[in-house]
Amino acid sequence: MPELKFDKTKCAECKAISCLVKCQYIDFKDKDKAKIEWQKVINGEDSSVLEACTTCYACEEYCPFGNHPFYMIVERQEEKGILPAPRPIVTMWINQCEPVGRFMVGKIEEKALSYCFLPQLNALVGGKLFENIAHSSFFGQEFFCNVVYLHYAKMSIIKDRLPKVIENIAKLGMKEVICLHDECYGAFTSLAPAYGIEVPFKPIHYYEFLYNRLKELKDEIKPLNVKAAYQRNCSARLSTQMDHFVDDIFGLIGVERVQREYDHENGLCCAEIIRMAKGPAMANDLQKKNIDDMVKFGAKYCVFNCPACYDSLAEKVVKAGMDPIHMIDLCRLALGEERGQKLPLEGMPALQVAMEGK
Amino acid sequence: MHKYVSQIHRCFRCGYCKFPTDYSSFNCPSYRRFRFDSYSTGGRLWLIYAWLKGEIEWSEHFAEILYACTTCKNCTEQCPMKFAPDIVDWIIEARSDMVEKGKIPPRVSRFFEAVYGYGNPLKLLRSDRSAWSNGTKIYAPGDEYLLYVGCLGSYDENAQKMAKSLVHVLETTGVSFGILGNDEECCGNEIYLLGEMGLFQHLVEKNSQKFKELGVRKIVTLSPHAYNTMKNNYPAFGGSFELYHYTQLLNDLIEKNQIKLPQARIAVKVTYHDPCFLGRYNNIYDEPRQILQSIPGIKLVEMERNRKDAFCCGGGSGNFITDLLAGSADSPARVRIREAYETGAETLAVACPSCLTMLTDAVKAEDLDDKLAVKDVSQILKESLSAT
């Protein structure tokens, strides 16, 4: 069973206690109190942090040592039987992503696209960006990155399934895996190494793929000349080294990233997990703050990295007068193509009624 | 062994197949006509299964039920089950088993004999096939398009008007095309749907051979029936060509300004009937509408049942000849005429010679022929060009 590579001495030396002090949800202005509380966590004692944690992943980013404070929290939650979300919801997640022997594998070449277990990505993959690689892809529970179990204090599920998933992917024979889902990239570059799990292929973030592909198609880009808010999702915290690609891509396609309060390190998660874990009041409040912030800085688009964030926020984004769009679709627009993902209005009854003017 | 034998038991006879998307009326032409549940798709599938199991024996009534299906694919569109895309194939397979056993209604066997002997189901002479054409250019190697006219366009009085209008419009554009003249043979769409696979293969081979010898690459068809079979069925039998329906070509020419639309407006309300073999079979809904909407003065109004919910005229699967759905105010073409009339339109536009002939007869039966004109899209376009 893989074990977390956690260095207690780093926390002992740490003066910033950024993991708790910077936390957007737990109030730890007093560094001394934070240090004491954190020691409780790493020593396996009871701590209010374990119950209060919203599983936003941010402390992974905040820790100046890369010592994986969030993974430590998840380990401790599980040890103590603390459930961040209601038990039946955890059960549902554990069951729905269990491999069942039904998966799809295309014609795998040296590089392959990973759809993880997200069918929503299917609508996005198309057009010139993917014309040379769309056929080389795979999808299914067998290839699911399992990162979501961090939200449910089930590190044991990750430890059990992730090695098998990596093996399943490696068996397909490609050298490079283009992760269409940001979480997959985090699984291979942050989570797996944190547990000493070897990844025998090269993970490529789809941002990097898009950027390189856009450079190849430079002559066909018609700059969009538009302002956009970037919705920085939870798992972006696991791969901050990819953040610059957002600006790089925007630079190529003529999009201005509005400099708003809830971006970069201060980004707010989409709050859908928080809705299930902490209740609708907190989730609605966070979403309102987030969207008001986008509107305040004049964004026309709200650009998503993650399909789950899209599902969570798209309706509210539209109601606020903005256009929700996945990064891939934004790039397709810049190439003069139509977006692949249409707004699922039928699944947004209140918005549908408002737009149909009933 | 055909696939239907091991699959057809999966029909739950839930009845979704009887309806359009909004459940407002009955959208299965044979069910609408006869109203016995046995004439709906579910009824048909249950009876085929019963026949396979030996629970019922073949009878003329059974055959009539089987062949009254116009294969319009409304059931395919509406069935909620995973096997929905296969339903019409099952019916065709069952028909082909019956053809092999020689168990077909007399009208259907006459249809086959006529196509085999005369190259068309109307049993008219091959030497008269291009009598309508009045010197239209015969296809020569190097021409861009083969214009495939089809049996109705060649022989049926109404559909000949369609062929003539289309030729006239195309000739104004300078597009290079030609017809096969008397050498043209039935495309085989109905033959396939009626289950005579041997004759179908014979037709595909004969036609493909002819096209290849002439170096044909692009085919534009008058009829969606020919478009459908040449695009979707011919390749499996060795005949692969680039297919267009004439509305696609005309729309393209209008967009490229190769058809100069008149300034003068003919103010007329038009409603458009989606042919099954263009719409549900091949997802072509926009081009005919775009043509109509580009003609100044035309106001396009939609019938309640349009696009994938269009109600079949009742002519498919050879019924424009075998006429198994005729003889009642509930005959699909008459129902459709009443629906078109209700829109307040003065013209009902069609894009298929089978629809044209079925609906032209129906408008007379409904006593509406002085109130509702039935014309195909190329006729409407030609008239607008002539009005300049």
Place this chain on the structure above:
Amino acid sequence: MSDVYNALQKIVGKDYVSNQAEERYFYGRDPGLMPPHEPDYVVMPKTTEEVQEIIKLANREKVPITPKGGGLALTGLVIPLKGGIVMDLKRMDSILEVNEKAGYAVIEAGVTQGALKSYLQKHHPRLRHSMPDSPPIATIVANAVIHGQGRLSQQRGFNSDMVSGLEVVLGTGEICRIGSCALSSRWFSKGPPLPDLSGLFLGWFGGTGVITKLGMKLYPCKKIRDAMLFLTDKADLVPEVIRKLAYTEMIEDIVVTAQPLPPRFKGNFYILLYITGDSEEEIEFKKKMAWEALRVYFESKDGGFVSVTPDMKPSFLAMPSKDTTRFADVSKGGGFEYSGPIAPIDKYQLYLEKLEELASKYKLFYSSAARVIDGGHSMMFSFSYTFNRANPDEMKRAKTALDEAAKFALKEDGVIWKPNIDEQRMVMEKMNPTTLKVMGSIKQLLDPNGIMNPGNWEVK
């Protein structure tokens, strides 16, 4: 017998009678598991007068009559157990009146669920009826006749409770009106304040008369309809969850689903609740009330609301639900049947355990949907089993499981809904003898010749 055929032809016209093998085959069975029995004739009348003439003819010739709508009860209620005439009422398809102010529609016997829904959406969008999840070909009248339930049953009771009047052709061929329409042209009540005679016809499966027209109450159709999904893994909590939700008086429909597959269902109870409103404010407020009602389970981690993604929601909101019909093809076999006893909601766990026990015993794939009726006064708990129509052994096992389920439910305070003839016998055996005697007298009075759907509700 050919005299009957000729006589029927004279009544409805030759196009609308059949004595052909194909019609007799199809109309002699339904998609469920009851054994088939073919009629001698299938007839499709267009008017009440034609129905009258057919029934008079049947009385003269002592020929049984079985009325049929969509034939989707699945318990063989449209199978002509003693042959004779099957009367397919679907040609009587006129929506005669929609009275917006009084909130009712008057329809003929053959009007389908789909047709009424579509008509109201188009012409009276502020009104709706209680739509069941059976396929849209199911008729309004037949659904009321079997005491069906629909989307408004949590709020209003059985769909038959929402009937507001009847026109019936009796077993003698006479026409009578039941309810306020017996006194005026208004169809606002099926009985009160007079003796409620609607009970002589609703629930009898045509055994006391053929309903040719029906008044159906219509209710507010709000602009927005949304769905929430609550999960719990404890069956014993389900009744209380239902009670708490119903208590808010803000929920349209509550359906509890349990099934072993797909994997996300395993081990949990999916409680779907529907919220309607004319504004976002109304919707959000009702959602908040629903959430608050179940807060205690959230806090104990025993239950929680799952976000329904925009891709999933349309299938939850579809009316009727196509997923219900799709259950028939789970084993690629084209069949399912369910026993859906009406029972007190506190029986949920007990029934669920029986459902699973029977599925395991008879090696069947199962599902259960429990629909809450009338604020939790009862529920319809379905023991649903799929079967492959090409596998006679599986069909037999499914039938046996359903028989056992019905017996069990009856023993455990349930009342069998739309019982097949075997289940009718079970019910009559358990019934209070005097009650049974009254039923027998009614049947004898209204069907003296025993020709109206004979075999059903035959009191010994």
